[in-house]
Amino acid sequence: EAGVTQFPSHSVIEKGQTVTLRCDPISGHDNLYWYRRVMGKEIKFLLHFVKESKQDESGMPNNRFLAERTGGTYSTLKVQPAELEDSGVYFCASSQAGVGELFFGEGSRLTVL
């Protein structure tokens, strides 16, 4: 069974540009999460989808970040316009219904120059 996959693995963009990260959760997992780790800091929660609905987006840093999960399958996280402080590794994770083990993807490293 395929795990959580994320694309791209690494993206280098200039300040002010737009980047879209994609996450494909494990098939059948209703819960999808985005986390990120900026340089030298802890991994922090961004938001949580249950199927296509946003359950909790309290961790989204500002309105430059937009997450979607149309159809309740894969999810995208768009950063527009990107700023230097957005650099870091963005992790996606998924789990089955209810509280269960989170399975993380390998992360998408974002570098904003």
Add this chain to the structure above:
Amino acid sequence: GESVGLHLPTLSVQEGDNSIINCAYSNSASDYFIWYKQESGKGPQFIIDIRSNMDKRQGQRVTVLLNKTVKHLSLQIAATQPGDSAVYFCAETPVGGYNKLIFGAGTRLAVHP
């Protein structure tokens, strides 16, 4: 704000020795704790978890201890192997947190032959 932290940023051990990684948490309302292992270039991988109604749980070569009195969590790895070299994160979930994990900063475990 409430957070989960780690006492030691780096731990070096000899192959075959036992390793102990410690974590302090501040949210007494948290009821679920997890240890994750992250190898270079990969996402966090679940190791072991424990609920607040327990004080000890054992897995294969790993044991997690929870001391709610002093809000302390530890991960013990028996007979540490080179493959155990990684960054270890503790994480907590508040009651009803639906896997909205709060991560600690991480401890790097370096295993020497």
